[in-house]
Amino acid sequence: MVLLLKGGREPIENWVAAFGKVLPDLEVRVWPDCGRREDVEFALVSNMPHGALATFPNLRFVASMSVGVEHLLEDPQLPDVPLVRSVNSQRSATMAQYVLLHVLRYLRRMPDYEAQQQAKVWQRLPYRDAKDMRVGIMGLGSLGLAAAQQLSQCGFNVAGWTRTPHSHDGIANFIGREGFFPFLARSDILVCQLPLTAETQDIIDARALAALPRGAYVINTGRGEHLVEEDLLAALDSGHIAGATLDVFREEPLPADHPFWIHPKVTVTPHNSCDGRAAHGAITIADNIRRAREGRPLVNLVNRAAGY
Numbered sequence: 001m002v003l004l005l006k007g008g009r010e011p012i013e014n015w016v017a018a019f020g021k022v023l024p025d026l027e028v029r030v031w032p033d034c035g036r037r038e039d040v041e042f043a044l045v046s047n048m049p050h051g052a053l054a055t056f057p058n059l060r061f062v063a064s065m066s067v068g069v070e071h072l073l074e075d076p077q078l079p080d081v082p083l084v085r086s087v088n089s090q091r092s093a094t095m096a097q098y099v100l101l102h103v104l105r106y107l108r109r110m111p112d113y114e115a116q117q118q119a120k121v122w123q124r125l126p127y128r129d130a131k132d133m134r135v136g137i138m139g140l141g142s143l144g145l146a147a148a149q150q151l152s153q154c155g156f157n158v159a160g161w162t163r164t165p166h167s168h169d170g171i172a173n174f175i176g177r178e179g180f181f182p183f184l185a186r187s188d189i190l191v192c193q194l195p196l197t198a199e200t201q202d203i204i205d206a207r208a209l210a211a212l213p214r215g216a217y218v219i220n221t222g223r224g225e226h227l228v229e230e231d232l233l234a235a236l237d238s239g240h241i242a243g244a245t246l247d248v249f250r251e252e253p254l255p256a257d258h259p260f261w262i263h264p265k266v267t268v269t270p271h272n273s274c275d276g277r278a279a280h281g282a283i284t285i286a287d288n289i290r291r292a293r294e295g296r297p298l299v300n301l302v303n304r305a306a307g308y
């Protein structure tokens, strides 16, 4: 039983060590030292060269190191085997923390207090109730739902926008294209937690931003390609959008001369909103390896037709 590993954000030795703990009888090979390709049954990869996975004839599943699977799906020779998503409770919990942190930061007007501190101004600003802050989460999947539920528990007025109908206590649901603009119109804080697909690329553009209430905030924890960056800059500069927290960008690392770095209304974080460490990730991939071995159904599968 052989697992092939490639890439990821953290050193590959951490993945090898993590699998050594959770599945000691698993043989782990690290790309490009694949050995006999016929032996490899499972692959956990990031940014694999196109066509490379097709050279392993006995793959039982391919898993993506990242939660998003757009890079896998771009491979025109991707083998016809199940695709597994690297979702886990640590990722969901840490993403929910990030979203809560930045929503609270806007509720409690921290950007204004930070500016006041720079100017040595001692002044209390008006309060706003969480229940009056309408947060709109684009995507209620493994990450968006955890964030939505956490915010709802903290008293925020939460809605989620999805492709198919959802029913979750305390979370209003807007669905598909026809629900999109009504959803935006009630979002004082818009959080993007979508996968990147043909339908969601460039979705936060000038039209979408204009549909948000004046003074709204934007938090992007999906992918850089969801946001039309120049449209956000224009909306910030016009005052229609009050602030943005961005964890993902069209080009990463964010180039040194990018206007987001120094924009007074923008908070930049280096694609760190959720914890993708191997120690947590290996547990859920190992679960699927056990399932494959025992002939049980796999979990957390990609819907290829939907693109996520």
Ligand SMILES: NC(=O)c1ccc[n+]([C@@H]2O[C@H](COP(=O)([O-])OP(=O)(O)OC[C@H]3O[C@@H](n4cnc5c(N)ncnc54)[C@H](OP(=O)(O)O)[C@@H]3O)[C@@H](O)[C@H]2O)c1
Residues within 6 Å of the ligand: 067, 068, 069, 087, 138, 139, 140, 141, 142, 143, 144, 145, 161, 162, 163, 164, 165, 176, 193, 194, 195, 196, 197, 199, 200, 221, 222, 223, 247, 248, 271, 272, 273, 274, 308
């Ligand atoms: N910033 C980071 O560090 C970081 C880390 C991990 C992941 N991410 C990003 O977060 C994304 C989401 O992850 P996840 O695990 O929560 O995904 P997921 O479980 O697949 O959920 C995706 C959600 O988006 C909705 N959706 C997809 N296409 C849509 C469309 N065209 N219109 C409306 N709703 C749509 C889905 O609706 P249905 O429920 O109706 O299917 C679902 O609720 C990943 O794909 C990745 O791009 C970012």
